[in-house]
Amino acid sequence: MSVSTFYDRFERHAQGEGLKGHATHYCAGCGHGLAHKYMAEAIDELGIQDRTIAISPVGCSVFLYYYMDVGNSQAAHGRAPVVGLGHKLANPESIVISYQGDGDLASIGLAETFQAAQVGLPISVIFINNAIYGMTGGQMAPTTLMGQQTTTTPRGRERVAGLPIRMAEMIGQMDGPVYVERVALFGAKQRVKAKKAIKKALQLQVENKGYSFVEVLSECPTHLKMTPLEAEKWVEENMVPIFPLGVQKDITEEITPELEFKPFKPSFDVEEVKGLIIEGAENGVERFASAFPEHIAKDDISLKLAGAGGDGAQTAALLLTRMAINEGLDSTHIPSYGPESRGGTSYADVRIAKEEVLSPASPTPNILIAFNAPSLTKFAPTVASGGTILYDSSVISDPPSVNGDIQMYGVPFTEIATTIGRRVIKNVVALGALQAMTDIFPEETFLAAIRQALAAKCAMIPMNEEAFQWGQKAVREGIEGE
Amino acid sequence: MESKVAKLKIKPKPFLFPEFCKGCGRCIESCRFDCITEGTEINPETGLTPVNIDLEKCSGCGLCVSACPEPFGLHLRTVDVEEIDNDALEGVHSFQEMVDLFDKADYELEDPSELFGPRESEAPDPVAIPDEWLPLAHHEPLVLKGNYASAVGAILAGCRHVYGYPITPSTEGAELMAKLQPLMDGVFFQAVSEVATVNMMYGTGGAGLPSMTFTSSPGFSLMLEGVSYMVGAEVPGVFVNVMRGGPGLGNIAPEQADIKLACRGLGHGNSHAIVLTPSTPQEMLDLTMLAFDLTFKYRNPVVILGDGYLGQMTGRVKLPDRLKKPGIPEWAVYGDLEHRRNLICSIELSEPVQEQHNIHLNEKYAAMAAEEQRADLFHTDDAEVLVVATNTPARMAKGAVQELRDQGVKVGLFRPITVWPFPIDLLKPVLEHTKRIVMVEASPGQLEDELRLALSKAGIQPPIIDHVRHYGGILPQQSEVVEKVLEGEEVAQ
Numbered sequence: 001m002s003v004s005t006f007y008d009r010f011e012r013h014a015q016g017e018g019l020k021g022h023a024t025h026y027c028a029g030c031g032h033g034l035a036h037k038y039m040a041e042a043i044d045e046l047g048i049q050d051r052t053i054a055i056s057p058v059g060c061s062v063f064l065y066y067y068m069d070v071g072n073s074q075a076a077h078g079r080a081p082v083v084g085l086g087h088k089l090a091n092p093e094s095i096v097i098s099y100q101g102d103g104d105l106a107s108i109g110l111a112e113t114f115q116a117a118q119v120g121l122p123i124s125v126i127f128i129n130n131a132i133y134g135m136t137g138g139q140m141a142p143t144t145l146m147g148q149q150t151t152t153t154p155r156g157r158e159r160v161a162g163l164p165i166r167m168a169e170m171i172g173q174m175d176g177p178v179y180v181e182r183v184a185l186f187g188a189k190q191r192v193k194a195k196k197a198i199k200k201a202l203q204l205q206v207e208n209k210g211y212s213f214v215e216v217l218s219e220c221p222t223h224l225k226m227t228p229l230e231a232e233k234w235v236e237e238n239m240v241p242i243f244p245l246g247v248q249k250d251i252t253e254e255i256t257p258e259l260e261f262k263p264f265k266p267s268f269d270v271e272e273v274k275g276l277i278i279e280g281a282e283n284g285v286e287r288f289a290s291a292f293p294e295h296i297a298k299d300d301i302s303l304k305l306a307g308a309g310g311d312g313a314q315t316a317a318l319l320l321t322r323m324a325i326n327e328g329l330d331s332t333h334i335p336s337y338g339p340e341s342r343g344g345t346s347y348a349d350v351r352i353a354k355e356e357v358l359s360p361a362s363p364t365p366n367i368l369i370a371f372n373a374p375s376l377t378k379f380a381p382t383v384a385s386g387g388t389i390l391y392d393s394s395v396i397s398d399p400p401s402v403n404g405d406i407q408m409y410g411v412p413f414t415e416i417a418t419t420i421g422r423r424v425i426k427n428v429v430a431l432g433a434l435q436a437m438t439d440i441f442p443e444e445t446f447l448a449a450i451r452q453a454l455a456a457k458c459a460m461i462p463m464n465e466e467a468f469q470w471g472q473k474a475v476r477e478g479i480e481g482e
Numbered sequence: 483m484e485s486k487v488a489k490l491k492i493k494p495k496p497f498l499f500p501e502f503c504k505g506c507g508r509c510i511e512s513c514r515f516d517c518i519t520e521g522t523e524i525n526p527e528t529g530l531t532p533v534n535i536d537l538e539k540c541s542g543c544g545l546c547v548s549a550c551p552e553p554f555g556l557h558l559r560t561v562d563v564e565e566i567d568n569d570a571l572e573g574v575h576s577f578q579e580m581v582d583l584f585d586k587a588d589y590e591l592e593d594p595s596e597l598f599g600p601r602e603s604e605a606p607d608p609v610a611i612p613d614e615w616l617p618l619a620h621h622e623p624l625v626l627k628g629n630y631a632s633a634v635g636a637i638l639a640g641c642r643h644v645y646g647y648p649i650t651p652s653t654e655g656a657e658l659m660a661k662l663q664p665l666m667d668g669v670f671f672q673a674v675s676e677v678a679t680v681n682m683m684y685g686t687g688g689a690g691l692p693s694m695t696f697t698s699s700p701g702f703s704l705m706l707e708g709v710s711y712m713v714g715a716e717v718p719g720v721f722v723n724v725m726r727g728g729p730g731l732g733n734i735a736p737e738q739a740d741i742k743l744a745c746r747g748l749g750h751g752n753s754h755a756i757v758l759t760p761s762t763p764q765e766m767l768d769l770t771m772l773a774f775d776l777t778f779k780y781r782n783p784v785v786i787l788g789d790g791y792l793g794q795m796t797g798r799v800k801l802p803d804r805l806k807k808p809g810i811p812e813w814a815v816y817g818d819l820e821h822r823r824n825l826i827c828s829i830e831l832s833e834p835v836q837e838q839h840n841i842h843l844n845e846k847y848a849a850m851a852a853e854e855q856r857a858d859l860f861h862t863d864d865a866e867v868l869v870v871a872t873n874t875p876a877r878m879a880k881g882a883v884q885e886l887r888d889q890g891v892k893v894g895l896f897r898p899i900t901v902w903p904f905p906i907d908l909l910k911p912v913l914e915h916t917k918r919i920v921m922v923e924a925s926p927g928q929l930e931d932e933l934r935l936a937l938s939k940a941g942i943q944p945p946i947i948d949h950v951r952h953y954g955g956i957l958p959q960q961s962e963v964v965e966k967v968l969e970g971e972e973v974a975q
Contacts, residue, residue: 003553004604006553006554012825019501019502019527019528022502022553022554023501023502023504023552023554024551024552024553026551027504028504028505028506028530029504029506029507029508029551030506030551031551032551033550033551033552033553034508034549034551036551036553037548037550037551037553040553049822050605050818050819050822051817051818051819052817053689053815053817055685056827062829065825065827067553069604069605069822070822071815071816071817071818071821071822071824072815072824072825072826072827073684073685073688073815073825073826073827074715074825074826074827074828074829075681075684075711076681076684076707076708076711079677079678079681079684079708082673082674082678082681082682082685083681083682083684083685083688084685085671085682085685086643086645086681086682086683086684086685086686086687086688086689086693087685087686087688087689087815087817088685089643089669089671089682089685089686090643090685090686090689090690090691090693090816090817091689091816091817091818093817093818094689094816094817094818095817096817111674111675111677111678112674112677112678112681114674115673115674115678187511187512188511188512188545188548188549191512191548191549192548195548221506227507228506228507228508229507229508229510229511232508232511264667265667266642266666266667266668266669267666267667267668268614268616268640268666268805268807270616270617270618270805272666273637273638273666273805274618274619274621274801274805276637276662276665276666277624277634277637277638277662277801278621278624318625318796321625321796321797322625325623325625325797325798330797330798331797331798332763332795332796332797333795333796333797334791334794334795334796335794357797357877358877358880358881358884358960359877359878359880359881359882359960360791360795360797360874360877361878361957361959361960363959363960363961
């Protein structure tokens with residue numbers, strides 16, 4: 001055959017046996033065959049057969065892949081353009097054609113249609129609009145005309161069934177596409193235009209210009225219950241007034257080389273990948289502790305840090321986890337937030353284990369740090385026997401009483417932080433107090449972790465160190481606040 | 483040069499095999515000289531009525547050819563002078579004379595396969611480009627959140643295509659990917675919905691490359707249609723579902739109530755996928771890497787079920803000693819000559835062929851069940867009470883088992899790492915001395931259902947099964963597990 005983009009034998013059509021090996025499954029007069037042909041000819045003419053991927057939709061053209069000798073992928077109903085994007089992003093050198101009918105593109109797949117159009121990556125969408133559902137048997141399409149009888153609008157499409165949707169106009173209004181045109185298949189003149197438009201849509205992809213959309217008004221004589229020639233006339237006389245032909249958008253000339261899509265290939269460079277992963281996750285720092293802090297618990301310490309969102313409980317908890325892991329221990333941190341992003345409740349459970357953290361939750365913590373009164377009231381009774389409670393005495397004036405073997409101590413976290421200059425570093429004051437109170441890790445461990453966390457904001461380090469030292473001092477010298 | 487002259491003398495004219503004409507008549511109107519008329523005789527082979535063509539007045543304009551919707555319908559016949567003796571062309575002055583000569587010299591009209599050639603496609607047989615593993619130098623453990631650890635695992639497994647729709651509590655995975663992928667010329671693409679997400683994975687997976695998404699329960703529900711298509715079309719892809727409270731919008735706290743979906747409800751049709759259930763940030767990394775191996779090994783999606791706690795939990799994570807540079811499998815539709823023959827598709831109208839396809843899928847499921855069962859056993863050697871749990875509840879359970887062992891209670895933990903296939907082969911020997919099972923779950927018994935089904939299929943009469951269950955974002959606590967274990971009569975106090 002002259003068109004090499006059609007298979008020489010349709011092996012996938014009934015195993016290519018008999019006439020089906022060389023004939024399409026379409027009814028006489030169906031427009032799909034013509035659209036296929038113009039597509040195949042354009043692929044030939046552009047010399048892109050090897051890198052073309054045709055996405056078959058759901059509907060009568062679900063079997064596009066029987067015919068086109070290109071890479072073929074068959075998509076779920078309505079999803080062809082995003083399947084196409086998946087292919088395009090996998091291999092930006094490939095030429096992706098999303099071929100869809102009106103049910104597929106303009107009904108079930110609207111969201112995908114619009115996203116693909118607005119993203120504007122270079123794929124070509126060929127939209128066959130024949131105003132009816134073919135494969136399911138003549139039901140209403142989103143493009144069915146008012147008054148048009150279908151099996152689901154037996155009295156003709158009425159107002160309650162909605163109005164025909166004009167896709168080319170909508171897609172043409174969007175910023176993403178570079179070229180949008182509506183063409184038709186009736187008459188030699190329209191067919192020449194249709195072929196030209198389909199070729200242009202592919203050409204623009206070859207040139208990496210961007211997304212293009214060609215709506216093809218097509219005939220479905222079977223479900224219009226007309227002869228093929230009557231159907232052509234029907235499209236011309238009834239569809240064209242609702243779906244006017246012509247270019248809806250063409251900004252091809254405005255696409256300068258800088259605006260063109262640049263094909264890319266992912267990197268697998270080991271050092272680069274490793275660097276990216278480790279960046280921000282820091283290099284291992286020195287160990288300072290000589291042993292597991294067994295004076296707090298034998299081999300598994302449980303902490304809870306609790307306050308309101310913005311108190312810094314999570315950051316402090318994460319720092320503790322980091323310190324433990326830096327010291328070669330196992331540790332976990334689980335946050336628990338209220339529904340609000342800021343100002344709600346914010347609790348953090350931290351576990352630090354000699355070998356392995358078993359349960360990561362802290363229902364009965366060895367250490368509780370409370371940043372506000374509700375947290376202290378809620379969690380003070382859960383603290384394990386022999387445990388420690390630290391609370392912000394700037395905001396908690398009336399701490400609850402606790403069991404005798406629990407050490408409870410108030411430090412004015414907020415007041416100290418404010419004096420130093422920034423209220424938000426009260427969590428670092430708390431860490432200083434924790435260090436002095438429990439000696440869970442040596443001072444150096446804390447300071448190294450703080451510096452590590454602030455590596456990208458070095459200017460903040462001195463103030464944080466100061467806050468930490470004030471926290472220690474408050475415990476050692478008994479600063480109680482006002 | 484002579485041959486060129488001979489060719490130019492005869493303008494190509496339309497030609498039609500009647501059996502490939504459906505008689506639509508588009509060509510009739512296109513002809514300015516009325517050469518084509520509606521047919522009158524039904525073709526006995528097709529039952530259709532092809533058009534009649536009279537070439538007396540034909541100018542060879544070709545408009546009828548471009549009006550014909552059939553690939554093997556009207557076409558312009560040209561003479562390949564290479565194949566025809568030049569001398570024979572002398573004295574040929576009309577198209578009909580040329581056709582007569584051509585037919586005599588070349589082929590039988592009745593046999594299209596000879597005319598069009600026996601081949602289906604000129605594209606070569608597809609070949610696979612194999613994966614490469616590159617060594618990764620040792621590094622100190624990282625401090626990573628579960629979601630980040632999974633993202634790092636995916637990157638190390640060679641995943642450079644991440645699609646997603648943000649949903650709490652899985653968003654950190656997407657966010658880290660959005661930050662890192664562009665730096666590696668990879669892709670993070672925020673899709674219009676979870677429906678679009680899974681179909682983008684279908685595209686990239688169909689192209690033969692690793693792809694993944696991070697989602698949470700309501701988003702996973704939306705993806706299931708696409709998962710069924712991926713299973714049907716044998717497309718790989720990794721889904722990390724950080725499960726949250728449900729049903730409906732539920733909340734953003736941890737639950738395990740998608741075990742049913744992942745094990746029994748992956749969309750419509752005969753679908754299964756390996757379902758991995760990590761319990762630590764380290765496993766989030768390790769099992770994500772494993773998931774990519776498995777998804778390509780079986781050409782089937784793989785699901786990782788985490789829980790909201792695990793996604794948010796920060797812990798110690800060691801990097802592996804190698805990373806993968808993925809190749810392109812031979813079946814991929816990559817968009818190049820080497821893979822042009824291929825098709826990714828889940829439709830098959832022929833019932834016997836569709837049945838064969840299901841038999842093929844069943845064989846894959848059987849292979850997964852035989853080879854991919856995974857579980858972690860803790861103090862199970864002599865356990866009389868067996869706690870069964872996975873994800874974060876398994877850690878509460880592990881804490882409880884250790885606490886009880888310290889008290890001398892013969893209790894162990896069986897932690898499935900695959901919930902589909904359920905690791906029944908690993909459980910069987912443990913059950914020989916198990917008097918009671920305590921299921922610990924953040925779901926209304928969905929893991930228990932999997933256990934019971936596996937026992938039933940294996941023909942094992944289950945021991946007493948008790949449970950500790952929580953819902954709505956509350957996880958079972960260590961103390962509750964301890965209490966439940968101690969309730970049993972067989973526990974010697």
